Amino acid sequence: MKIEIIDEKFDPWQSLVDYKRDELQNNPKIGASSVFLGTMRDFNEGDEVESMELEHYPGMTEKYLTDIVNNAIKKYKIIDGLVMHRVGHLNPTDPIVIVATWSEHRDNAFNATRAIMESLKVEAPFWKKEDTGKGFRWVKPAASQETTESTNEI
Amino acid sequence: MKIEIIDEKFDPWQSLVDYKRDELQNNPKIGASSVFLGTMRDFNEGDEVESMELEHYPGMTEKYLTDIVNNAIKKYKIIDGLVMHRVGHLNPTDPIVIVATWSEHRDNAFNATRAIMESLKVEAPFWKKEDTGKGFRWVKPAASQETTESTNEI
Amino acid sequence: MGKVMKLYIKYFASVRDMMGKDSEVIDIDTNLTVFGLWETLTLNLKSDMKVMFAVNHEYVGKDFKLKHGDEIAFFPPVTGG
Amino acid sequence: MGKVMKLYIKYFASVRDMMGKDSEVIDIDTNLTVFGLWETLTLNLKSDMKVMFAVNHEYVGKDFKLKHGDEIAFFPPVTGG
Numbered sequence: 001m002k003i004e005i006i007d008e009k010f011d012p013w014q015s016l017v018d019y020k021r022d023e024l025q026n027n028p029k030i031g032a033s034s035v036f037l038g039t040m041r042d043f044n045e046g047d048e049v050e051s052m053e054l055e056h057y058p059g060m061t062e063k064y065l066t067d068i069v070n071n072a073i074k075k076y077k078i079i080d081g082l083v084m085h086r087v088g089h090l091n092p093t094d095p096i097v098i099v100a101t102w103s104e105h106r107d108n109a110f111n112a113t114r115a116i117m118e119s120l121k122v123e124a125p126f127w128k129k130e131d132t133g134k135g136f137r138w139v140k141p142a143a144s145q146e147t148t149e150s151t152n153e154i
Numbered sequence: 155m156k157i158e159i160i161d162e163k164f165d166p167w168q169s170l171v172d173y174k175r176d177e178l179q180n181n182p183k184i185g186a187s188s189v190f191l192g193t194m195r196d197f198n199e200g201d202e203v204e205s206m207e208l209e210h211y212p213g214m215t216e217k218y219l220t221d222i223v224n225n226a227i228k229k230y231k232i233i234d235g236l237v238m239h240r241v242g243h244l245n246p247t248d249p250i251v252i253v254a255t256w257s258e259h260r261d262n263a264f265n266a267t268r269a270i271m272e273s274l275k276v277e278a279p280f281w282k283k284e285d286t287g288k289g290f291r292w293v294k295p296a297a298s299q300e301t302t303e304s305t306n307e308i
Numbered sequence: 309m310g311k312v313m314k315l316y317i318k319y320f321a322s323v324r325d326m327m328g329k330d331s332e333v334i335d336i337d338t339n340l341t342v343f344g345l346w347e348t349l350t351l352n353l354k355s356d357m358k359v360m361f362a363v364n365h366e367y368v369g370k371d372f373k374l375k376h377g378d379e380i381a382f383f384p385p386v387t388g389g
Numbered sequence: 390m391g392k393v394m395k396l397y398i399k400y401f402a403s404v405r406d407m408m409g410k411d412s413e414v415i416d417i418d419t420n421l422t423v424f425g426l427w428e429t430l431t432l433n434l435k436s437d438m439k440v441m442f443a444v445n446h447e448y449v450g451k452d453f454k455l456k457h458g459d460e461i462a463f464f465p466p467v468t469g470g
Binding site: 013014016017024025027028029030031032033034035036038039040041042043090091093104106109113114117131 | 167168170171179180181182183184185186187188189190191193194195196197204246247250258260263267268271
C-alpha cells in the first residue's frame, strides 16, 4: 500500500509506474487495475477559478486514507491500493489526487477505486480554497456529503 | 479519441501519457480521468496459464471499439476516450487492454470507463486461446456474456 | 432458382478450427438468410457450438437477408478485455 | 469544580478563519464533552457554520467526553479529492 500527501506538483502516471515497478510489476495474480485521477478544473459552480489552496490535517489525513484503503482491501478483496493527494498551491490542470487499486478481477478493482474516492471525499480531512480572481472562497462540499454524525450546526 | 489494436507488448501508462500530452494535457475542463488496465494472469478457471494468443477481426473490431467509445461519450457526456487492446502472443503480467475516459466530474468518467469495458467484453470481436501447459483451449465467455441476438446453438 | 450472388465468408477462433479454414468465397442462390447460409455450410458437421453472425462488420440476427458481395463472419462469443 | 485538564485544540479552514487562530492549548474543568468545549470556545460568536469534531485524529460525536491531553480539532465538512 502507498499513501502519500504531496506538497508540490507531481506526475501521477510516473508515480504509479514507479510504485508498480517496485511492488507489483511481477505479480501475475493481478488481472485488473483501476485508476482514478482528479485534476484541477478552471471552473467551479459557474465561476472561473484561477488557482486553489489545498489544506489538510497532518496525521489525521494519513490515518484516514490508510483506513479507507485497508477497508477497501478487505471489502473488495483487492491485492493492493494507492492514494496520493496534493496539498498546497494548485493551478488548473494540476493533478489533485490519484487512486489506484489492483485485483484479480475487474469488478473488484472498479468498485474499490470508486469506494475509496467516495470515502475520501467525505472522510479525509482536506479543504479547498479557491481564488476566483474576485477573491478567495472555501469550497462547499456537495449536498450529499454535508452530514456526518459529528456535523452540527451552531 | 484513440482506438488502437497493438500486436506487440506495450507500456499502457506511457501510451496514456503520450496521448494525454498530445490531446488533453492543457484542457482545464477535465476534472476526472478514469483508467482501467487489464493484464494477463497466470491462472484462469482453476488452471495455470503459461501464455495466451489473442485474435481479432480486423476492421470489425476497430469499428465496434469506435462505436462503443462514441456511445459512452454521448451517454456519459465525457470529454474524450481511449481504448488500446493487444492481439498476438501474450505472457502473464502483459497488458491486454487499457481504457481511459476524461470528464468534468468523477461520476461520468467512472461510469463511462466501466461501461466501455462491459461493452467491449460482449461486443468487440476478440478471442483468447490459452496455453495451460497441457494444451491449448479457447477461453469461454462468462455466463452472463453468452447470449446476444445473433447467438445460436447449432 | 434465383440470381447467383458472391459471398465472402470468414471464420474466427473455434469456428475456424471446426471449419478447417479461415475464409472462403462462394457463389450461391439469392434469397438466403445468414442462418440459412450457416446451415448450408455446416450440413455435415455435428456441433453444439454457439455462433455469432456478422455481415459487413455488423452483428445481425439469424434472419438477416444476404446480398451479393456481403462479407459474412461466423465466430464464437467474444472473449476480449 | 472537577480536576483541571489540558487540551490541545486545532482549527482548520473556515473554522480557523472564524476563530482567528490555528491552535490553542487550554486548561479547563473536567467532565466536558467535545460539543461543550465548542460551545465554550464560541460563546461570543454568531455563526451557522457546520463543524466536525475530531479527537486524537478520530471523528467523534458531539457527546464524546474529553480527557486530559486530548488533541481536539474543529473543522468544516471536508472537500478533498
